[in-house]
Amino acid sequence: xxxxxxxxxxxxxxxxxxxxxxxxxxxxxxxxxxxxxxxxxxxxxxxxxxxxxxxxxxxxxxxxxxxxxxxxxxxxxxxxxxxxxxxxxxxxxxxxxxxxxxxxxxxxxxxxxxxxxxxxxxxxxxxxxxxxxxxxxxxxxxxxxxxxxxxxxxxxxxxxxxxxxxxxxxxxxxxxxxxxxxxxxxxxxxxxxxxxxxxxxxxxxxxxxxxxxxxxxxxxxxxxxxxxxxxxxxxxxxxxxxxxxxxxxxxxxxxxxxxxxxxxxxxxxxxxxxxxxxxxxxxxxxxxxxxxxxxxxxxxxxxxxxxxxxxxxxxxxxxxxxxxxxxx
Numbered sequence: 001x002x003x004x005x006x007x008x009x010x011x012x013x014x015x016x017x018x019x020x021x022x023x024x025x026x027x028x029x030x031x032x033x034x035x036x037x038x039x040x041x042x043x044x045x046x047x048x049x050x051x052x053x054x055x056x057x058x059x060x061x062x063x064x065x066x067x068x069x070x071x072x073x074x075x076x077x078x079x080x081x082x083x084x085x086x087x088x089x090x091x092x093x094x095x096x097x098x099x100x101x102x103x104x105x106x107x108x109x110x111x112x113x114x115x116x117x118x119x120x121x122x123x124x125x126x127x128x129x130x131x132x133x134x135x136x137x138x139x140x141x142x143x144x145x146x147x148x149x150x151x152x153x154x155x156x157x158x159x160x161x162x163x164x165x166x167x168x169x170x171x172x173x174x175x176x177x178x179x180x181x182x183x184x185x186x187x188x189x190x191x192x193x194x195x196x197x198x199x200x201x202x203x204x205x206x207x208x209x210x211x212x213x214x215x216x217x218x219x220x221x222x223x224x225x226x227x228x229x230x231x232x233x234x235x236x237x238x239x240x241x242x243x244x245x246x247x248x249x250x251x252x253x254x255x256x257x258x259x260x261x262x263x264x265x266x267x268x269x270x271x272x273x274x275x276x277x278x279x280x281x282x283x284x285x286x287x288x289x290x291x292x293x294x295x296x297x298x299x300x301x302x303x304x305x306x307x308x309x310x311x312x313x314x315x316x317x318x319x320x321x322x323x324x325x326x327x328x
Contacts, residue, residue, distance in 0.1 A: 002030035002061065008168050009033075009075030011090055013040050013064065016107055017081030018053040019144035020169075025062035026147070027171035033064045034071040041066050056145035072097035077105075077168050079135060080123065084110035084278060087119055091126030098128055103161050105133040105154060109190040109246070110278040111285040118187045133161040134183060136190035136242040138249035139175065147174045153242050154179055155186035178241065185237030188228050192238065192300070193246035194279030195286050196220045199303045200251040201261020202313055216299070220247070223297050227286070230293040255279075264306055265313045280307050 008024055010017045013035035021031045035041050043051050044064040050056065058064075065071060071078070072094065082090050087108060098104070104127055112122040120132050133156030143150050154165030154177055162179040170177045180186055199220065203213055224238040237243060251258055257279030263269035287304035290297040305311035 004074055004076050006030065006168070007032060007075040007077070009071045009078040011071070011078060011080045011094065012082040012086075013037070013044070013050050013052060014081060014083075015053045015141040016144075017079070018050040018056050018058070019139075019141035020079060020081065020107070020175075021062055022053075022056035022058055023144050023147070023171050023174050024169070025059050026057065027174070028061070029168065029171070030061040031063070032071050032075045033058075033062060034066070034068060035064060036066060038066055040064070053141055053145055055142070068094055069097050072099075072102065076101060077103045077164055079169075080104060080106040080108065080119075082108070084108050084112055084119065084281060087112055088122055088126065091123045095126045095128055100129050100131075102127075102129045103131040103133070103164055104129060105135045105156070105161065105165055107135040108278070109136060109194045110282040111191050111289070116285040116288050118184060120183060120187060131158050131161050132156065133158070133165060134187050134190065135165065135169070135177075136186050136246065137178075138241060138245040140249060140254050142254055144175065149173055149176075151176045151178065151241060151245075153177070153186055153240070155181065155183045155242075157181060157183055180237070180242075182234045182237050184231060185228055185233030186242045188231055188233050189224070189238045189240070189243030190246060191278075191282040192224045192227070192286055193243050193250065194257050194277075195283035195300060195303060196224070196247050197250040197255055197257040198261040198264075198277075198279050198283055198307070199299055200247070201255075201258040201263075202265045202303065202306065202317070203261070204251075204258075205262035205265025206313060206317060208317070217244075217247075220299055223299055227290055227293070227295050227297055227300075230295045231289065250279075261303075283307055 007030045009032045041064040108119045137152030139150035225235040229235045283303045302316035
C-alpha cells in the first residue's frame with residue numbers, strides 16, 4: 001500500500017492536472033486529484049475519466065476528492081495545476097491544511113495576476129511550507145494523455161524538492177523529469193515560452209516564410225535571455241527544455257496560445273478575448289516586467305500591444321523587424 005510520502009496530490013482537474021494524474025496512475029503511482037467541482041469528482045469515480053480531458057484514462061490507484069484536508073493528509077508532495085488567476089486563492093485555501101512538511105510545486109506557465117510576480121513568490125505568501133518549486137517543460141496534455149514521450153523539469157532552491165519531484169513524477173517512457181536549481185529561470189522560461197507561442201502563431205497566421213520564422217525564434221531566445229538575466233535568472237535556462245523546448249512543442253494547433261496568435265492575425269478574435277489564456281496573460285505581464293527592469297523586448301512588447309488592442313498585427317510585425325540591431 002502506498003504511503004503518504006509516495007502519494008502525489010494534484011491541485012486542479014483541468015487539462016494538465018488530469019493528464020499528469022493519468023500518466024502517474026498508469027505508472028502505478030497513487031494519486032489524489034483535488035477538484036472543487038463535485039460533478040467532476042463524481043465523473044472520475046464513476047467513469048474513470050475527467051470531462052475536461054476525456055481521452056486520458058484515470059485508472060486506480062488514482063482517486064478524486066473535493067476535500068482539501070484529505071489531500072493534505074494523504075499526500076506530502078503536491079502539484080499546483082490551476083490557472084494563474086486562481087493560484088492566490090488556492091494557495092490560501094490549502095494553507096489551512098498544509099504544514100512545513102509538505103512540498104508544493106506549481107505547473108503554471110504564467111506570472112501571477114495582478115502583481116506579475118513569479119508564481120512561487122505568491123504561493124509562498126499563502127502556504128506554511130518553504131519547500132516550493134516549479135514544474136515546467138514541453139509536455140502537452142494531449143501528448144501525456146496518450147502516453148507520447150514528454151519531458152519536464154522540476155526546479156527549486158531546495159535539493160529535497162528537486163529530488164522528490166524527480167522520484168515521484170518520473171514515469172518513463174511517457175514522462176521523464178529532470179532537475180534544476182534555477183527556479184527563477186525555469187518559471188520565467190515557462191511563462192515567456194507561452195507568450196512567445198502567441199508570437200509564432202501571429203507569424204504563421206500572417207503567412208511569414210520559414211526564414212522569417214527562424215529569425216524570429218533566434219530573436220526570441222536572445223530577448224528572453226536578457227530579460228531573464230535582468231530578473232536574476234540564468235541566461236542559459238530559456239535555451240533549454242522549459243523555454244525553447246516548450247516553445248517549439250507548443251507552436252502548433254495543439255496549443256491554445258498558438259491558436260490565439262493565428263486568430264488574431266486573421267482578425268477572427270478581438271484583442272481582449274484571448275487574454276484568458278496563460279500565454280496571452282504572460283505576454284502582457286512579461287512586457288510590464290520588462291518595463292520595470294528597463295529591458296528592451298521588441299517581440300514581447302509587440303505581442304502585448306496586439307493583445308491590448310494598441311497595434312494591428314502587421315504593424316506589430318513591422319516594429320519587430322525595425323529592431324534587428326537589438327540582436328546583432
